[in-house]
Amino acid sequence: MVFSFSATPDFDFITQFARHIQATLHAGVLEMPEQLGQGYIRKLAFGPDFKITLHHYLLREELVINRKASELGNELITVFFYNNEQPLGIAYDDNSQVLFSRHDDSEAAIQVTSNDLSSTIRFPAHQYIHYVVVAIKPARLKELLAVSNPNSVLQTITGSGNSFLFFERMAAETSLLLQKITAVDMTDNLSSFYVQNKVQELLYLVFHKLSLRESAAHQPINSADADRLLHIRKAILRELSVPPVLRELAQRAAMSETKLKQLFKQTFGATIYTYYQQARMAEAAFLLKHGRHSVAQVGYELGFSNLSHFSRLFEKHYGQNPKKFSAS
Structure with a gap:
């Protein structure tokens, strides 16, 4: 199954995906139809400029998500958390695929990207998928971070019109937070408030690490560059001797x-x-x-x-x- 979309700031993934598979949304939750598999996708919005989408499912066939670049520049920051035990494939070129597997996926399991980069993610069939997407606009993130003297990485991410891609490793603390968010009882009246606080804690862990990186002049990146970098990384990891x-x-x-x-x-x-x-x-x-x-x-x-x-x-x-x- 292939689902393609353009990463515009106002795009609503869960609504469009529900239409694609001819399913119905109930209170922000998409239950996977039995003929496709089992599990759900859930969306929570903390305002028009800050939302989270939780993916937790097992499908009968491979799912390919094609994220096409927005032509609007950095109008939306997307943070992907891949918390899967099984390999998944990600590429920035439709003609290639780089697998994240056992010994390297934790090192690049968190991806922070502008919405002007294209990507292709391949989720394997018959395996549980756990991944979380946080979408936030630069101004809202800058307000949340409230950093008086940000390094070049944070300046790039929260600035205007920058193309960027950053990878971070999945630490145990981050993985535990993701599990807590996924396990929340959403029938509780304060569940949305709880999740919002946990998501902000999640963002703190990611951007704290990024804030410690060396402050250097940012080099613009495009989808072709990103794809080549993943292949170079894979080549390095392929033969560690x-x-x-x-x-x-x-x-x-x-x-x-x-x-x-x-x-x-x-x-x-x-x-x-x-x-x-x-x-x-x-x-x-x-x-x-x-x-x-x-x-x-x-x-x-x-x-x-x-x-x-x-x-x-x-x-x-x-x-x-x-x-x-x-x-x-």
Whole structure:
């Protein structure tokens, strides 16, 4: 099933999607028809410039959501929270697909974007989908944040006419908040008030992290750039035993080395090599905890010829050496 829409500020996803699948809305809730699957989509509005949509369903067929760019510039900020255990695909080009899977989805599970970027999201069939979308206009977000001296990231997001894409990792605290929001009893008279407060707490966690990023001149980004960045990220994560070579990545991305370095750090919050090392250590932690691998096996599998160097680097990231971490 394919659903396409243009990301204009006044677009109402749940209403248009209900028409697309020929279903009926009841008090802001769309129950999935039995022939399509089970679950629901729920919308809550906290005014004309601030709303949240909760997606919680299992479908009998793959769902592809094509979000077409608005031509109005940054008139709406969209924050996506992908809280799925199973892989999902996201792309900024109709002809490509990048999967978020086990060892990398938590690192890019939160996406903050302007509404002038196109995207394609593929949700797999026969698997529960949990994702939340917060849509807020720049002026309302700026009022909520009330930052007296914002860094360049917050200035870009709350400013006018900027094209941007930022990814953040899904921390445990954020995941727990999403679970609380999804589990709210909406028959309670104060449920909307409760959810609004929790959503603002959710936004605090995201924008607090973004506020700590290095303040640097913002580089404009378009859908083609965004798609190339996802493919570069995927290439880095595909073979964690081999350090990335900037020249080769730049050629693959059809970008200059300078542009790739700038856009990658801007989008993911770390340099290419730092991002690689963080992912490498996260994979090491996973293998030590769940893979029943020895420290030596993990080190060699991730390309370390010197196990002492591996241990020092791991301890720097996790506060314990690999042996203690594995046993804890």
